[in-house]
Amino acid sequence: MPLSVPDRLADLPYAALLRPHTGPLRSDERYDTVHFDGGDYRDQSAGGATFLECAFTGVSLSGMKLRQARFNEVWAQAGRWVACELSDSDWQDSAVTGGVLAGVAAHGSALRRVVFRGCKLEAVNLRAAVLRDVVFEDCLLRDVDFGDAKLTDVSFPGSTLEEVRLRGARMTRTDLRGAVRLGLTDGPEGLRGALISSLQLMELAPQFAHALGITVKDG
Template identity: 60%
Template sequence: MTVADELADLPYADLLRRHEGPLAVEGDYDTVHFGRLSFEDADRARGARFLESAVTDCVFGGTDLRRARFNDVWVEGSRFTGVSLVESDWLDSALTGCSLAGVEAFGSVLRRVVLRRCKLDSVNLRSAALHDVVFEDCVLREVDLGGARLDGVGFPGSRLEQVRLAGATLTKADLRGAVGIDLADGHDSLRGAVIGSAQLLDLAPALAQTLGITVKDR
């Protein structure tokens, strides 16, 4: 998936109209530009639909976006703190240079989504479904992927710190490009993943412990 570097590079850039005012529950946002806006706890947009839209330099703090749908949405330089994205649906979208902290996104579905130079801190993606998702040059710190399904997911240039994978199912997940893999749990869930030989050596002690293998040289 090709990701636009700038707003002007979007194929629908000339159609975008600037958004003013709050968000609405089940609102329809087609070819809308959200630029330098702040949405707080009082903003509720459950079930809202975003199509061919752009979000730049926005702040979302405690915003309710449960079950929102994002189709061909470009998000750049925005911050999400304590936001509810539970059971949200993302398709053909990209997040660049964004920060997500304390975000609840369990049960969400992400398909053909790229996250580039993003920082994810304590993001809850339990039981989520990730298909053809790329985390490029990202930091995933204490991200919970327990029970999630990762199909064709890649982590080039990304660092995984205390990531939870217990009960997750990995299919063609490629971890070879990750610059660090530190799992809090779920080492046995790496079945189905592709890793490099150096990464295998780094993970060997944890894998041995998970499998109940005692390693002794004498």
């Protein structure tokens, strides 16, 4: 897992090889060691495209269609991924830092060894996605849907979860202990297989009691 994520473009192992991108994005294109810097790729289609050892800095990808796109060793910083179509996309050995992902459809995607750091994820659909060795570090996850997803070795250090859905999720060695808040909309059933702290268990106790039909009353 790439726990050490570069803070600067210059620190990327392939930084010296990057060349600037010009023009629109295209479907099924292969982008190798390309730097996308500050561009506005609004409502373009690049479905099936492959991005290998690429960097995205300050880009806007509003309305982008990237279904079945592949992101391998990609570094994205301070970008806006708004209303993007990323379903069935494939991510590996990549990092997204300081970005905003809002209204993103990423159901059925596969993420392996991916880090999200300091990101805001809102209304992101990750239903039936497969996440392995994924870290959400110091992120805000609001209205994120992990329903029916498979999470293996996933962690959330310093992150806040609000209105997150986990129903039907299958979790293995998924560590929620570092999360600042666990706000779940569909009850605790989706936590099966997860690792939580004793304090989190106490905070979730009312939801567990409700799910089991238990009435808790003092006096």
